[in-house]
Amino acid sequence: MRESHEHLQTLTEIRSLMERSSKFLSLSGLSGVSAGLVAMAGALAVYMRLRTNWFTVLSYDRQKSYDDATNQTVVEFVVKVALYVLVLALLSGTYFTVRKARRQGLRVWNKSSQRLLWALVVPLATGGVFCLALLYYNLIWLAFPATLIFYGLALLNGSKYTFRDVESLAYCEIGLGLLSICFPGYNLLTWAIGFGVLHIGYGMAMYYKYERNVTHDERPAGSV
Structure with a gap:
């Protein structure tokens, strides 16, 4: 019985080593x-700047009534906020x-992280170019759901190189993006939910599932 338990433990350790060699498991919740949190702050900044009532100003019907000068101002502001959100999210994510x-x-930069990065970059870069084209043609109401959809596709593509839990987040982002197309009057709201609320919920779930006990075990004896 004891020998069988030892064999099972050995197999578990081997499986863990193989998983670590093929997947990037240092992604922090x-x-x-x-x-x-950064995305929610960005959405709030857009809300305060445009003085709208959550967030119908970016819908298709209202967008048609903008003059060229107002439309250009809206697009420039939204793009700036999106860039700030992207940079701050990348910096904070890299830190954790x-x-x-x-x-x-473990090392952060290894073959697993390189495969994960490449799997994410291709859909994200494609989506970025596509969204810039939408903004160029004043289709800002479509750019918001497009970011959610392409981001979800990137997560789905990269989920095989990291925690499989990422796949669930990917489906949520894609579904929310498609829903946002059907209800363009709430595209900034759905964007805030997708990049803000879903990220916070997913991150907390990942932290409590994979990191909380590890962090607790790493504390020195006698610490609170």
Whole structure:
């Protein structure tokens, strides 16, 4: 009986080693939480700047009534906020991921992370170019759901190189993006839910599932 238990433990360790060699498992749940908070702040900034009533100003019908000068101002402001959100989310996500990797004694930049990065970059870059084209043709109401859809596709493509839980988040982002197309009057609201609320919820779930016990175990004896 004891020998059987030892064999099972050995197989479990081998499986864990194989998984670590093929998947990037240093992705931190706190990265998702921080990205979600940054996205919520960005959505709030757009809301305060445009002085709208959550968020019908960006719908198709209202967009048609904008003159060229007003439309250009709206687009420029939204693009700036989106860039700030992207940069801050990347910086905070990198910080928490690097911190987790160091605690695990792992390298952040390895073959697994390279495969994950490439899997994410292709859909994200494609979506970025597509959204810029939408903005060029003054289709800002379509750019919001497009970011959710392409981001979801990127997560779905990269989920096979990291935690499979990412796949669930990917389906939620894609579904929310498609829903946003059907209800363009709420496209900024759905964007805030997709990049803000879903990220926070996903990040907290990942943290409590994979990191909380590890973090607790790593505390020095006698610490609170």
